[in-house]
Amino acid sequence: MDKENKMSDQRRQRQLQKIGRETQAEFESTRSQLQQRKDYRPEWDYFLDLLMRLFYPDALQVAVDKPVVEHLCNQAPFELFHAMGVHPARLGSGSFNVVRVSSSRLPVLMCPYLKATMGMFELHGGSRLDRLYHVVPTTCDWVVKFPEMADTVQTTCFLELPHLREDEKGQKRWLEEIYGLVRFLEHQTGRKLKRKALKASVQTFMHAWEAVGRLIELRRRRLLSGIWFMVAINSFLLDPIEIWTEHVLKLLDAIQSDSPQPLHQGLFLAGSPIVFPNFKLLNLIEAAGMDVCADDLCTSERIWPGGVCYDNSSCHGLLKTLAERYHRACICPTFADNERRFNSIFNTLEQHRIRGVVFHVLKGCHPFDIESFGLEPKLKQKGYKFLRIETDYVEEDSRNILTRLEAFSGI
Amino acid sequence: MSIKVGIDLGSTAIKVVFLENREIVWKKVVPTIPGQAQVANDLISEGLSEIGYSPDQLDDPVVTGYGKSLVHDAGKVIDEVSANALGVFLLSDHKARTVINIGGQDVKVIRLSEAGKLIDFKMNDKCAAGTGRFFEVAGRILDTPVDDFGDLGQSSADTVNISSTCVVFAESEIVSLMAKGIERQPIIRGLHESLARRIAGLAGNHDIEDEVYLDGGSANNRGLVAAIEDELCRDVHVLPYPQFSVAYGAARSLDSMM
Numbered sequence: 001m002d003k004e005n006k007m008s009d010q011r012r013q014r015q016l017q018k019i020g021r022e023t024q025a026e027f028e029s030t031r032s033q034l035q036q037r038k039d040y041r042p043e044w045d046y047f048l049d050l051l052m053r054l055f056y057p058d059a060l061q062v063a064v065d066k067p068v069v070e071h072l073c074n075q076a077p078f079e080l081f082h083a084m085g086v087h088p089a090r091l092g093s094g095s096f097n098v099v100r101v102s103s104s105r106l107p108v109l110m111c112p113y114l115k116a117t118m119g120m121f122e123l124h125g126g127s128r129l130d131r132l133y134h135v136v137p138t139t140c141d142w143v144v145k146f147p148e149m150a151d152t153v154q155t156t157c158f159l160e161l162p163h164l165r166e167d168e169k170g171q172k173r174w175l176e177e178i179y180g181l182v183r184f185l186e187h188q189t190g191r192k193l194k195r196k197a198l199k200a201s202v203q204t205f206m207h208a209w210e211a212v213g214r215l216i217e218l219r220r221r222r223l224l225s226g227i228w229f230m231v232a233i234n235s236f237l238l239d240p241i242e243i244w245t246e247h248v249l250k251l252l253d254a255i256q257s258d259s260p261q262p263l264h265q266g267l268f269l270a271g272s273p274i275v276f277p278n279f280k281l282l283n284l285i286e287a288a289g290m291d292v293c294a295d296d297l298c299t300s301e302r303i304w305p306g307g308v309c310y311d312n313s314s315c316h317g318l319l320k321t322l323a324e325r326y327h328r329a330c331i332c333p334t335f336a337d338n339e340r341r342f343n344s345i346f347n348t349l350e351q352h353r354i355r356g357v358v359f360h361v362l363k364g365c366h367p368f369d370i371e372s373f374g375l376e377p378k379l380k381q382k383g384y385k386f387l388r389i390e391t392d393y394v395e396e397d398s399r400n401i402l403t404r405l406e407a408f409s410g411i
Numbered sequence: 412m413s414i415k416v417g418i419d420l421g422s423t424a425i426k427v428v429f430l431e432n433r434e435i436v437w438k439k440v441v442p443t444i445p446g447q448a449q450v451a452n453d454l455i456s457e458g459l460s461e462i463g464y465s466p467d468q469l470d471d472p473v474v475t476g477y478g479k480s481l482v483h484d485a486g487k488v489i490d491e492v493s494a495n496a497l498g499v500f501l502l503s504d505h506k507a508r509t510v511i512n513i514g515g516q517d518v519k520v521i522r523l524s525e526a527g528k529l530i531d532f533k534m535n536d537k538c539a540a541g542t543g544r545f546f547e548v549a550g551r552i553l554d555t556p557v558d559d560f561g562d563l564g565q566s567s568a569d570t571v572n573i574s575s576t577c578v579v580f581a582e583s584e585i586v587s588l589m590a591k592g593i594e595r596q597p598i599i600r601g602l603h604e605s606l607a608r609r610i611a612g613l614a615g616n617h618d619i620e621d622e623v624y625l626d627g628g629s630a631n632n633r634g635l636v637a638a639i640e641d642e643l644c645r646d647v648h649v650l651p652y653p654q655f656s657v658a659y660g661a662a663r664s665l666d667s668m669m
Contacts (some may be wrong), residue, residue, distance in 0.1 A: 385531075399477055400517065404534050407492030411529050 016101065020123055023097040027055045030277035039225060043251045050235035050244075051276040057124055060089060063239055067189070072117075072146060074298055075137040075161055075330055076181060077322040078237065079308075082201040084185045084193060088237060091134070091146075092299065093120040094278030096393040106149065109364040111142045112393040113273055121150050133188055135181065137161045139334045140367050157184040163336050165328050178323040195315040202308055202318060208241050209307035211248040216301060219293050220352050222266055224255060226292030227282045233300050234276045265409060266293030268349060270375070271360035272368045273299040281360055281389065284398060288405035294348050296331050296341065297360075305329030333367035342375060349384055356385035356408065363392045385411050414469050417662025418451050419491070419655075420478030423515025423543060424628060426658040427454040429462065429469075433501075433663065437462050438655050440628075443515075447478040475661040489664050491657055492521060492532050498660025499624050500527035502650045508620040511610060511639070511647070512657070513629040515543040520614040533613055543629050545578050549602050552585045553595050557632075564603050564634030567596035573605040581605070603638035611642040621645060626653040 031048050034040065053060040061068055064087040072091050081088040093116035101119035134152050137159040138144050147156040159177045162170030182193050215232060218224040232248060267285070269292040274281060285292060296302050306329070310321040331341040348354065357379055359372045372388050379386045387408045389401055415430040425447060429437040437458045444450060451472075459466060471486025475494040479485070499510045500523055510521040522531040535542070550557040571588055573581055581602075588598055623645060629635055630653035640647045650656060 380531075400534065403477070403491060403517075404532075406490035407529065407532055410490060410493045411531070 016123060019097060019100050019119075023095050023120075023123070024055060026095055026097050027052055027277050030279065034227070034231065037227075039228065041254060043247075043254045044228065044231060046247045047231050047235045047251075050238035051231065053238045054093065054276060055095075055120075057089070060087075060238055069133055069135055069185075071135040071137075072143050073137050073139045073332065074302070074304055075139070075326050075332075076135050076159060077178065077326050078241075078304060079198065079201040079205050079322055080178070080181065080193075080319070081185070082204065082241065083198040084182075084189055085191060085197075086185065086189060087240075088135075090237065090299075090303075091117050091121070092273065092275050093117045094275035094393075095120065096278065096395070098123060099393050107364075111140075111272075111364045112362050113275070113365075114142045114146055116393060118146070118149060133157065133184075135159065135184075139332055140365075142364070157181060161334070162327070163334060165330075165335055166337050166340075171324060171327065174327045175320055175323040178319055182319070193315065195313070195318070198315060198318050199313055202310070202322070204241055204245075205304075206307035208236075208245040208248075209304075211245050211252065212236075213306075214252050215248060218252070218255060222264075222291065222293050225286070226269070226295075227279060227286065229292075230274065230279065230282060230300055231276070233303055236303050264289050264291045266291055266352070266354050268292070268345065268354050268357045269295040269297065269300075269360060270345065270357055271297070271372065272362040272365045273297055274360065275299045278393065280395065280398065281358075281391065281401070284402050284405055285358065287402055288409050290405065290409050292358075294352060294354060296345060298330075298332060302329075302331050333371040338371065341371075342378060345375070345379075346382065349379075356387070356411070358405070358408070359386065359388045361388060361390045363390060412468070414464055415662040415665065416455060416469055416472035417494075417658035417660070418454075418472050418474045418476070418482065418485075419494070419658035419661060420447050420451065420474065420476035420481065421515055421657075422477045422517075423547075424654070425450055425454065425476075425478075426655050427451060427458060428655050428658040428662055429458050429464075430659070430662045433666075435652065435655065435659065438652065438658075440654055443478070448481045448483070451482060470665070473661040473664055475657060487665060489661050492519060492534075493529055494660035494664060495519065495626070495657045496521050496523050496529045496532075496660065497527065497664055498656035498658070499523075499626055499650065500660075501663055502656055502659060503622065503624055503648070506622045507624045507648075509614075509618075509623040511614065511623065511625045513543060513606075513610070513625070513627040513635075515547075515628070518542055518610060518613060520610070520618065522618060522620065531618065533615075533618065535613060543627065545581065545606060546602070546629060546632075548578050548582050549585060549599075552582055552589070553598065555595055555599070560599050560602075561631065561633040561635065563596050564599040564632075565637060567594075567600045569597040569600070570604060571597050571601040573598075573601045600634065600638075603632070603635045604642070606635060607638035607642040610639060614643070619643060619645070622648060624648045624650060626650065626656045628654045630654070 067086045068089045069081055069086045070089050070091045078088050095116050098119035099115045101122045103115055106115055134156045136147055136156050138161045147153045162173045164170040186192055219229050267290050274297055305325050308321050308325045310318055361369050361372055376386045391397055417428045419426040423443055424440050425443050426440045428435050439454055473487045474482045474485040475489050475491045479488045495512050499507045508523050512519040518535045520533045524530050546557045573584055625647050630649045636647055636649055
C-alpha cells in the first residue's frame with residue numbers, strides 16, 4: 001500500500017511538472033505574440049513582465065517585499081490593505097492548461113476561471129512564502145466554496161457581502177464587515193490601523209486612478225486597443241502601486257506623443273472576467289474587425305471602483321467612504337439590485353457612441369448568465385446590438401465564435 | 412458577359428455556384444476534405460469546362476464559410492451569416508424575414524429586415540446537436556442514406572421520443588430503440604421532431620418572423636421541414652437548391668445594387 005501511494009505521488013508529481021511546463025509555455029507564448037503585434041512598443045514590456053507574475057507568484061512577493069494577502073473579487077478596499085502594510089493580490093487565472101491540475105476533483109460545470117485559479121493554487125502549493133491569509137467576499141457560490149476546496153478556510157477572512165446595495169441596512173452591514181476586516185488585518189499583522197496611513201493610501205490610489213482614467217479616455221477615443229488596455233489593467237497590483245502608476249504615466253506620454261490613429265469599430269465588452277493569458281475573446285474580436293473600447297469586467301475597467309472622495313477624514317469617515325464606494329460601485333451580478341450596472345452600460349454606450357455589446361459568459365458562471373438575459377432585451381429595445389458568447393477555457397470553439405463576431409460586426 | 416463565382420467552404424461540404432445575370436448557371440457540392448482551397452479551384456475549373464467559358468470570363472470569386480481564410484486569391488471574403496441572409500433574401504424575392512440554416516456542424520437562426528439587412532442571429536454553441544452531423548450519425552446506425560430520411564419519416568404515423576440532445580447519447584438511444592424492435596420509420600420521425608425542438612429552443616419563438624425559410628443540406632428533408640413547421644406553428648419554406656443559398660449570397664454580395 002505504501003509502495004502504491006509512493007508511486008501514485010510520483011505520478012502526480014510528474015503530472016504537475018508536465019502541466020507546469022505547459023502552463024509556463026502558455027504564458028510565454030501569449031507574451032511573445034503580444035510582442036510581435038504591429039502596435040507593440042517597448043513600454044509594454046514592464047506590464048508584460050508583471051503579468052508573468054501570475055505564473056511566478058514568488059516574483060510578486062519579492063517585488064512588493066511585504067506580506068501578500070490573496071483575495072477573490074474586488075469588494076475589499078485595496079487602500080485598507082495598503083495602509084496596513086500588506087499587499088493585496090487578486091487570485092484568478094486565465095490559463096487553459098492549469099485547469100487540468102485540479103479538474104478531476106472539481107465539478108465539470110464549475111466556473112473555469114476558478115478552476116484555473118485552483119489549479120494554479122495547487123501548482124504553486126509548495127512555494128507560498130508570506131501568504132498567510134486570504135480575504136473572500138461572499139459573492140457567488142463558487143467564490144464562497146473556494147476556500148473549502150482549497151483547504152484555506154482556517155486562514156480566510158470571509159466578508160459577508162450584502163446583496164442589496166441601495167438599502168441602508170445593506171450599507172451598514174457592509175461597513176461592519178469592513179471593520180471586521182480591519183480587526184482581522186490588525187490581528188494578523190500585529191499593527192493598528194492609523195488614520196494618517198489610511199489617508200495616505202487613499203491619496204496614493206487616487207493618483208493611480210487618475211492614471212487609469214487617462215488610459216480609459218485613450219481607449220474611448222479608440223487610440224488604445226482593447227488588448228493593450230487589458231495588459232495594463234490586468235497588471236494592476238502586480239507591483240507596488242506607486243511604481244505601477246509611474247509606468248502607466250510613462251506609457252501614456254509615449255502613446256500620446258505618437259499621435260496614434262483611431263482603430264476599428266468599437267464595442268462594449270461585458271460579463272465574466274478575462275485575465276491573462278486568456279485573451280482568446282479579445283483576439284477573436286480583433287480578428288472580426290472590431291475592438292473593445294469599453295468594458296465593465298471586474299478584471300479590467302471595474303478592477304477597482306476608482307478613487308474616493310471623502311468629506312470626513314477621520315478613520316471612521318475614510319472607512320465609511322471606502323466601504324460605500326467598494327460596495328455600491330461594484331457591478332458584480334451577484335447583487336439583487338443591479339439597475340445601476342445597466343444604467344452605467346447605457347450611459348457609456350450613449351456618451352461614446354458605441355453601437356454594440358458583446359456579453360462574455362463563462363460556462364458555469366450563472367450570475368452573469370442570468371444577467372445577460374435581462375440586459376439583452378433592454379439593449380435591443382434601445383436600438384443597440386447585442387451578442388452573447390458563452391465559452392470555456394478551450395480553443396476549439398474559436399471558429400464558431402469568430403463566425404458570430406464577424407456576423408455581429410456586419411449588423 | 413462575366414460570371415460571378417460564389418464559394419462556400421463549409422465544415423462538411425464545399426459548394427460552388429456560377430451566376431450569370433443573377434441566375435445560377437452551374438453549381439456543385441462536394442464533401443469537405445483537406446486542401447479546401449485546391450478543391451475549390453478544381454471545382455471552378457470543372458465548372459468552366461462544363462459550361463464552356465474561359466477563366467478570364469470569371470469575376471474574382473467571393474468566398475465564405477468556415478474555410479474562407481484558406482483561399483488567398485479570393486476577390487472578397489464575406490462571413491457566412493451575412494452571405495446566408497443575402498442569398499435567401501434574394502432567392503425568396505425579398506420575402507424572407509427569418510432564415511434557419513442547418514449546416515454540417517452548426518445551426519443558425521437569422522433575422523432579416525424588410526430591406527434584407529441582417530438584424531440579428533443566433534447560433535448554436537460547440538455542441539453538434541441539431542446539426543447535419545446528427546443525421547449523419549443516425550444514418551450510420553440505421554444503415555439508411557440520409558437522403559431517404561424525408562420519405563421514411565413522413566411515411567410513419569408513429570413516432571418515438573428521442574430525448575437526448577447530445578449526438579453521442581442519441582446514438583445510444585437509437586441503438587436501444589432498434590434493439591427493442593422499433594422500425595426505422597418512427598425512429599427517423601422521432602429524430603426529426605427532436606431536431607425541430609432543438610431548433611425551436613435556439614430560435615425562441617418571439618425571435619421568428621414570417622416568412623421563414625429553411626436552408627442548408629438538411630432542408631431537402633421534407634420530414635424535417637414538417638416537424639419544424641409543427642414545432643414553430645408556422646409555415647416553413649424551402650427554396651430550390653437550399654444547399655447553395657450561402658454560396659449564392661456570397662456571389663451576389665458584390666452587386667452594385669447591394
